[in-house]
Amino acid sequence: MNELTTIILRSIAISGxxxxxxxxxxxPLAYLLSGSYRLRHIAYLLEALVGIPTVLVGLLLYMxxxxxxxxxxxxxxxxPQAIIIxxxxxxxxxxxxxxxxxLKETRTRYTELALSLGATKQQAAxxxxxxxxxxxxxxxxxxxxxxxxxxxxxxxxxxxxxxxxRTITTSIALYTAMGEYENAIMLGMVLVLLTIGISLLVRLxxxxxxxx
Amino acid sequence: xxxxxxxxxxxxxxxxxNRYSVSEISIKFNPxxxxxxxxxxxxxxxxxxxxxxxxxxxxxxKLLYNNSDPWNNVVFYRRSIAYVHEKPIMIRASVYNNLAYxxxxxxxxxxxxxxxxxxxxxxxxxQDLLGKNAKTLSTGEKQIIGxxxxxxxxxxxxVLDEPFSNLDYHKRRxxxxxxxxxxxxxxTIILASxxxxxxxxxxxxxxxxxxxxxxxxxxxxxxxxxxxxYSCNS
Ligand SMILES: Nc1ncnc2c1ncn2[C@@H]1O[C@H](COP(=O)(O)OP(=O)(O)O)[C@@H](O)[C@H]1O
Ligand SMILES: [Mg+2]
Numbered sequence: 001m002n003e004l005t006t007i008i009l010r011s012i013a014i015s016g017x018x019x020x021x022x023x024x025x026x027x028p029l030a031y032l033l034s035g036s037y038r039l040r041h042i043a044y045l046l047e048a049l050v051g052i053p054t055v056l057v058g059l060l061l062y063m064x065x066x067x068x069x070x071x072x073x074x075x076x077x078x079x080p081q082a083i084i085i086x087x088x089x090x091x092x093x094x095x096x097x098x099x100x101x102x103l104k105e106t107r108t109r110y111t112e113l114a115l116s117l118g119a120t121k122q123q124a125a126x127x128x129x130x131x132x133x134x135x136x137x138x139x140x141x142x143x144x145x146x147x148x149x150x151x152x153x154x155x156x157x158x159x160x161x162x163x164x165x166r167t168i169t170t171s172i173a174l175y176t177a178m179g180e181y182e183n184a185i186m187l188g189m190v191l192v193l194l195t196i197g198i199s200l201l202v203r204l205x206x207x208x209x210x211x212x
Numbered sequence: 213x214x215x216x217x218x219x220x221x222x223x224x225x226x227x228x229x230n231r232y233s234v235s236e237i238s239i240k241f242n243p244x245x246x247x248x249x250x251x252x253x254x255x256x257x258x259x260x261x262x263x264x265x266x267x268x269x270x271x272x273x274k275l276l277y278n279n280s281d282p283w284n285n286v287v288f289y290r291r292s293i294a295y296v297h298e299k300p301i302m303i304r305a306s307v308y309n310n311l312a313y314x315x316x317x318x319x320x321x322x323x324x325x326x327x328x329x330x331x332x333x334x335x336x337x338x339q340d341l342l343g344k345n346a347k348t349l350s351t352g353e354k355q356i357i358g359x360x361x362x363x364x365x366x367x368x369x370x371v372l373d374e375p376f377s378n379l380d381y382h383k384r385r386x387x388x389x390x391x392x393x394x395x396x397x398x399x400t401i402i403l404a405s406x407x408x409x410x411x412x413x414x415x416x417x418x419x420x421x422x423x424x425x426x427x428x429x430x431x432x433x434x435x436x437x438x439x440x441x442y443s444c445n446s
Binding site: 131 | 290
């Protein structure tokens with residue numbers, strides 16, 4: 001396989017894993033927050049962190065993972081795993097905040113509906129989740145788009161190592177610095193296609209969903 | 213047979229509010245009678261209905277279903293209550309699946325589900341809608357689907373919030389007939405509406421709410437007269 005293809009596939013894998021990881025904790029967290037009047041401040045805090053700069057997350061994670069840092073013994077710095085963790089942290093506020101908004105809207109309505117029709121608590125929770133799924137999916141896609149398009153984390157904790165941690169965005173930065181604009185532009189277009197493609201796909205899924 | 217539902221000094225306050233939305237209501241609802249709940253916007257009709265339908269638990273006072281506390285076995289009691297929201301809530305699915313939902317969660321068989329959907333859609337004249345996406349219906353259609361979905365499990369208590377507001381003349385007629393026939397089967401029926409005319413037509417007893425308090429309660433004719441004379445007092 002040529003190098004560019006490997007880089008593209010690696011980027012998809014890293015950002016995809018980061019998105020799955022972040023969703024695995026963000027959506028349950030959002031569900032928890034949406035049901036509690038007292039915990040709403042946590043949701044506001046996460047909302048405020050949605051636009052947190054990627055270099056800042058990269059820097060903080062670098063300090064944790066570097067040899068002198070508290071998690072240095074894990075030897076994760078400059079590995080794909082480090083990028084995955086960093087991107088997962090980066091998009092956690094985004095996925096949580098967007099999921100929180102949609103769950104807060106649907107939760108009261110659909111919980112009431114389910115209970116009024118005789119559902120148990122578990123059945124009501126299931127209805128809330130299935131009714132929110134299309135919007136939760138949109139939240140997940142937003143997270144994925146942000147993860148695959150970010151540079152700060154990948155560069156700082158990934159290190160742009162050829163054959164190991166080089167991603168689309170770090171390659172674009174490198175090619176541009178080296179004056180190899182053709183490759184940079186090509187990868188840039190792939191990046192745009194990847195983000196547009198996934199959101200079109202989700203749109204399609206959502207449409208199918210509504211008809212059922 | 214419907215339940216005898218009694219409220220004794222029942223009050224309810226929404227979380228984070230300092231004012232009671234329903235305040236010290238005492239009343240008894242008997243089976244086989246249609247009760248009308250009237251009052252202006254914000255009077256507390258919806259809140260009171262949700263207390264009766266076991267969606268909100270009273271902060272103060274006692275609510276009894278045939279002398280027992282329904283909150284001790286709340287899923288059981290809810291399964292015998294039809295409660296329909298004033299703004300109809302549709303599940304993202306076909307009308308058929310909306311009607312099937314309450315039966316599915318009760319573990320009822322597919323054949324029985326089809327049989328009941330057939331019966332209820334004939335009753336309300338909604339056969340043509342079964343295959344449609346429920347989210348795309350008109351408000352009136354949603355309203356009637358909401359009512360059909362709540363009557364499909366043959367509840368003992370029927371609590372409808374503003375059931376007539378979005379219905380056309382024809383559907384109103386159908387609903388009035390359905391309510392009449394449910395009452396004669398001994399169901400406990402409570403309807404809320406700001407449309408005094410419809411309530412006057414269908415109910416035999418009326419409760420007037422104002423600012424969360426019971427303003428007056430009694431036989432329809434008597435209450436309507438009092439309302440005209442501005443002499444309502446409990
Ligand atoms: N979810 C809510 N949170 C806080 N206050 C509410 C909520 N729903 C209703 N209220 C308040 O409770 C009072 C009664 O409302 P409601 O029962 O909806 O009246 P009605 O159905 O007669 O129009 C109103 O003052 C309303 O503002
Ligand atoms: Mg109301």
